Amino acid sequence: MLERLIYIALLLIMPPLLLGIINRTKARFAGRTGQPLFQLYYDLAKLMRKGLVLSNTTTWVFIAGPVVTLVTVVLAGLLVPAGPFASPISFTGDLILFAYLFGLARFFTTAAALDTGSAFEGMGSAREVTFACLSEPAMFFALLVLAKVSGTLTLSEMLHGPAGGFPASAVAPLVFIAIGLFVVLLAETCRIPVDDPNTHLELTMIHEVMVLDHSGPLLGVILYAASLKMFVLGAVLLHVIVPIQTGMAWADWALFVIEMGALAVAIGVVESVMARLQMRHVPYLLVAAMLLCGFGFILVVR
C-alpha cells in the first residue's frame, strides 16, 4: 500500500521537474545559467490563477481536450510500475488499455485544436495524427517483444521481466526496442529532433501549435499533462534500459528518481546536440523506430 502511495505521489509531483532538468541541461550546453529547476511549478501555479479566454468558434470539445488528456495520462501512469515495485493497477491485457488511453488523449487534443477554426492549429493536429500512425505500431512491436520475452500479458510483469531477470538471448531485441522506444518517447513528447518545444511559431509544428489558443488553467493542465506523459513513457523505457534493482526499498526509490533524472538529462543532451528534422523527414525517423522494434520482434520469435 505504501509503495502505491509513494508512486502515486511521485507520479503527480515529479514530472514538472523533468522539464526543469531538460531546460537546465540545454542551458548548460548553450553556456547560459538557465531557468530555475522548478520553473514549471511556478508557471503552473500562475496559470491556475489566471482567467480563461475562449475563442468564439469553440465548443465543449475545446475544454474536453486538456481534461481528457490529463485524466488519460494519469490513468496510464497508474498501469506502469516504478522500478521493482508493482504498479497500482494491473490486469491481464492492461498494455492495450495503456496504448489506447494515449489514443483517446490524441483524439480529443487534435479535435480541440480543430475547434478553434485556425489553419495553423489544423496543421499541427494533422501532423500529430499522421505521426501517431507510425509511432503506435512501433510501440506495439516493442510491447510484443516484452510480452514474448517475459511470457505474460500484464504490463507490470512484462516490464519487470521473467523471474531472475531477462535472459541473455533477449539482450539484442531489448537493445533494439530500447532505441525504438526512445524515439517514440521523443516523438510523443514532442522533443527535438521531431518537434521543438521552445518556440511558438514556425519552428514548433506539432504539439505547441495545437494548443496556441488554450489559456489560463487549460494551458496549465496541458503543460502538466505533457510532463506527466514524459514521466510515464520514461518509466516504461527505464525498465528496458536499466533493469537494476538493489533489493532495498528506499534505495530502489532513490535509484528510480535518479534514473528518471538521468533520462531527462539524456533528452536534454539530444536536444542540445541535434537540430530539428525537416517535417517531411520525421516519418523516416519514426519508420526507422518501427523497423527497429520490428526487427527486435523477429529476433525473439526466430
Added chain:
Amino acid sequence: MTLGLILAAVVLAATSGLPGVLLRRSSDWGQRIAMWMMVGAAMAGLGGAIGSYGADQTATTAIPWLAAGSPVVGVDALSAFFLFPILLMGGLGAVYGLGYWPQSRHRGNGRKLRLFWGLMVAGLTLLVIARDGMSFLLGWEVMALSAFFLVSTEDYRAQCREAGWVYLIATHVGTLTLFAMFALWRWATGSYALQPAAEGMSMIVKNALFFMALLGFGLKAGMMPLHFWLPSAHANAPSHVSAMLSGIVLKMGIYGLLRMLSLLPSPLPIWGGLILFLGVVSGLLGVVFAIGQHDLKRLLAYHSVENIGIILMGLGLAMLGRCAHRPEWVVLGLAGCLLHVWNHSLFKSLLFLCAGSVVHGAHTREIDRLGGLAKVMPWTAGLFVVGAVAICGLPPLNGFVSELLVYMGSLQGALGGRAGGSGGAGGSAVMLVAPVLAMIGALAVACFVKVIGAVFLGGPRTSAAVNAHESPLSMRMPAMVLAVCCIVIGLAPMAIVPVLDAGIANWAPDLRQSPSSIGDLVPLGTVSTMAIALVVLVVVVGIVLVRRGREAARAGTWDCGYARPTNRMQYSASSFAQMIVVMFNWVLRPRMRMPHVGGLFPPAANMHSHVDDAIMDRVLLPSGRRIEHSFVWFHRFQQGLTQHYVLYILITVIVMLSTLIPFGEFLERLFAP
C-alpha cells in the same frame, strides 16, 4: 413460443408497408401504421430472441408452407445473437424515417421505401433463423432484392440508379455462388439441412465449399477486394437505409461464413490464415481509403470495410485456434468477432443516422462544405462524437472492448500453449495482428478527427452550414438509443459475457469442456472499473477546471495574432488528410488537378483532388470497357426485344436438355404420342 414470437415479427415486418400502399399518397397514416408495426415486430422479435436463451436451442420446426419449400427454422445462440441488431435497427430505423423521410415530403417514393424496409427486415430475420439451405436462400434473396430497391429509392438521380445496378450485379454474383455452394452441400451431405457435416468429407469438396462460401459471403460482407459495390451503394441510399445496410446487412455475410464454418468438419489451417490475411487487408486498406474520401457517407461506408476487416481478424484467429488446438485463441478470437459484429452495428448505425441528420439539416454530404455544426446541431454533434470514439476503438466505449478481445487473442500467440510449448510459427504470425490493429486504430483516429473537425467544429464554410438546423426528436431518439447501447457495453462489458459464451459454445461445440468463459480470460470487471473511473474523472476535472477558470473573455481565435481570418481559411478535411494520403500514395493513387499559380497577379484558380476506388475504378470499369469493345459483334443478338430473349431462353433449355439426356431418348420423348 419464442419461435412463434419471432415468426410473428417476420409477418408483422413483411406486411408493415402494405397499409401504406393501399392508402392515398398524401396520407401520413401509412407511415405511422408502418412505424408502429415495425416497432411491434422489433419488440416481439427481441422478446423471442431473449426467450430463446432459456429454450431448447437445438429444436427446429418445419413450417408447412409448400410454396416456400416448407422452410425449417430454429433459433440457436448464433441466430439469436444476430437477431438482436437486426430487430433493434429495424424498429429504430422506422422511427427515424418518420422525421427523415416523411411521406408528406416524399410522396413519390415514401411508400416504396417503407414496403421494402419491412420486407428487408423480414428477409434478414428469416435468413438467420433458417435451418435449411432453401429457406436460407429465400431469406437471402428477399434481403438482397429489397436492399436493391432501397438503394435506388431516389431512382430519378443517375447516381442512385448506377449504385443500385452495381449493387444488384454484385449481390447476384454472390447469390449465384451460394446456389452452387448449397447444391454442392446437398450433393455432399445428402440434404439441404444446415446440420454439421460428417467427418470424412473429401478434401476437394471441403475446399470447394469453403472457397464458394468465402466468395459468396465475402461479397456481401464487403471484404477487400470484393468491396467495390459498397461505397456508392451505402452513400446514395437514404441514411437510415445506409445504416441498415452498413450496420446489419453486411453482417449477414459474416453470419453466413460463421454458420458454414461451424458446419464444415476439421478445417484446414490455410482457411484461418486466409481469413486472417483478408481481414488485415480489409482493415488497413478500408481505413486508408476512408481517409481519402470527402463525401461523409462514402467515408463511413469505407469504414465498414475496415470494421469487417477487424471482425474477420477475430474469425481468422478462431479458425487458426481450432486447427492448432488452442482453445483460448478460439474463445478470444470468436468473442472479438461476435462482439465487434454487435458493436459495429451499433456505432456504424449511430454514425449513419447522425450523417443523415447532417444531410437533413445542411443538405450536403460534402465534408468540406460544412463546418461549425456543433453550435446549431448540438445533439447530433454530441452523438456523432460518441459514435466516433466508439468506432476508433477507444476506451471507455464498446469498440475498445471488442478490439481488446481480438488483441488478447492475438497476444496469446506470445504465451505458451497449455501443453507448455511456445506458440510456434502460427503463434508468431498471429501476434503480428497486434501492430496492424494498432495502425488501424491510429488511422481511424485520424479519419474521425478529420470528420469531426471539418463537419462539426470550427466555423461554417458555406451558407449551407450557416443555415443548418437540428433534426426533430424522432430522428435524435433512435440515435440516442444506439449511443446508450454503445456506452453501456463500454462501461459494463461483463453484462454481455453470457450471450458471447453461448454464441461461442454454439459455434465450436468441441470446446465446451475446455476453459473457457470470456470472463475467465479477460478481466472485464477491471476494464469496466477503469472505464467508469475514466468517465467520472473527466467529468469531475472538467467541472473543477471550468469553475476555477473564471471566463475572462470571448474573443476571436488568436492564431498567433492573425487579424482577418475567414472561415474559408480553416484547415479543410482534404488538407488534414493530405499527409496520410501522400504516405499511402502507392495504393490510393489520388487524382490531383493542381493549377500553376505564378506571376505577380495570378488569376483565380482552384485545386481538385479525388481518390478513386482501387477495384471499381481501376480494375473493373476499364476491363469491363475492354470486354464490351471486343463483344461489339454480339449486339446483333441483343436488340432489346423481349420476345427474342425468351426465344434464346427456350433454345438454351432445349440444348441443355438434349445434351443432358441421351439423344435417342430425347427424340423419343420429344415425339412420343
